[in-house]
Amino acid sequence: MTKKAIIVGAGPAGLTAAYELLQRTDIIPIILEKSGDIGGISKTVNYKGNRMDIGGHRFFSKSDRVMKWWLNILPLDNTTGEEIALQYQNQRTLLKNASSTPAGETHRMLVRERLSRIFYLNRFFNYPLSLSKDTIRKLGFKKLALIGSSYMAAKLRPRTETTLEDFFINRFGSNLYQTFFKDYTEKVWGVPCNALPADWGRQRVKELSVRKAVVHAMKKKPAADLKQKSTQTSLIERFLYPALGPGQLWEEVAARIVEMGGEIHFHHEVNGIAHSGGNISSIQSTDTNGTTHTWEGDYFFSTMPVQELIASMSPQPPAEIRSIAAGLPYRDFMMVGLLVKKLLMHDRFAKTNSDEIRDNWIYIQEKSVKLGRLQIFNNWSPYMVSDPGTAWLGLEYFCNVGDELWSMPDDAFITFATGELERIGFIDRNDVLDSNIVRMEKTYPAYLGTYNRFDEIRNYTDTFHNLFLVGRNGMHKYNNSDHSMLAAMTAVDNIIANITTKENIWEINTEQSYHEEE
Known part of the structure; x- marks a missing residue:
């Protein structure tokens, strides 16, 4: 009898699990998706x-x-028609340009330049900060001296890392922390940094530090290696990006899953x-008509x-487990297009012939606004905007369901x-042609x-x-x-190899490796 896997959620983890099962086993995946969309927060x-990412x-x-x-x-x-070399782990792969046709020109993974900066005091600062002429000019020698002395003090007298504030001060010194990390982080989480555990910093910021940023600035040069394994993620200059945004990739995965015999049920x-x-033994779901469905399977x-x-x-878990689960917090998200x-x-100090802002996204550090980040979708992919003569922006806000913003x-x-974007000088509200809003609950497990x-x-x-818990919310882990994909892949590996422990799944993203916020 054919075995079935019931998968809750059609985000990256759920879709990866389904695809891997179909590619490598005879198990038939059935995906139950609460919304009507593919990709979760990667839609x-x-x-x-x-298009909005x-x-x-x-x-x-x-x-x-x-x-x-x-x-x-x-x-x-x-686009050059030349071979692109991807070199990593002593492997070198040459990728040739496929012939393009008008109908298929967007069915591609683009190579994009990374630029993310901090907007602070009405000026742009490279992220991460480096001791460049640009930084020195904008901060001034007095401010740099204060940053340097506080950094040295942190190195000489490191704190016990209990809170996120301790973590940041140990990495950057108190002055740099106060200038560039404190306010933004508190915008994201809605609580003071000294109320957040150091675990978040260890997972999201990890080994990035002043010393690494300085060394990187001194050694910085173009690289054909998209893998760039020796570079902290926040320092990576190039990345891949689907021409029509991340949802394009996951929609393609979903289509292949259905073609191979898997099922995807929306609004369940x-x-x-x-x-x-x-x-x-089974999962129960309710559709938009109020009809209840029971799904039996071998794996979940x-x-x-x-x-x-x-x-x-059902039966209910022990009271203590229910209490802990009920107390797990989340941060919600709103974006205005x-x-x-x-x-x-x-950009008055752009290093190109144009002074246009080329950032993919910008961290807004100004205390006068609640805006957290600004995306410029034109700079992610030219196909993200219908009219290339316009600017298509994403204004990101971090909030909680029921609060003032939400x-x-x-x-x-x-x-x-x-009004906030106009106040900090990016636009004139009279130039706004259209707008849209997206609300996402439980975007960030806290x-x-x-x-x-x-x-x-x-x-x-x-x-x-x-039962296999995978994905950002599935593991309550800021993946x-x-x-999320690796967790799903490893779960399938375990099923195939008949490995009963889940330890190798939970270990993913616990090593001191890399991160940049999504």
């Missing part, structure tokens, strides 16, 4: 031909397996997970928030966001509340032999897309 929103997704991984997987789904574009909200004898993959997973289980005639802001009606929030007891939940869910 692309198409608004009148203008939710959070910004650079396609870069230090995993050979993931890099090859991506390029198997979307071929690499080479999981509200029941039955178990007995150390195994999950969950990418749904852990909080909802535990609440859905603004189509404008032009940007007022220019509770604003759409029109009022768009007006508010437009390391707050009961998170310090999360291992108790992990130990409990690991007792179910055929990037490649980590």
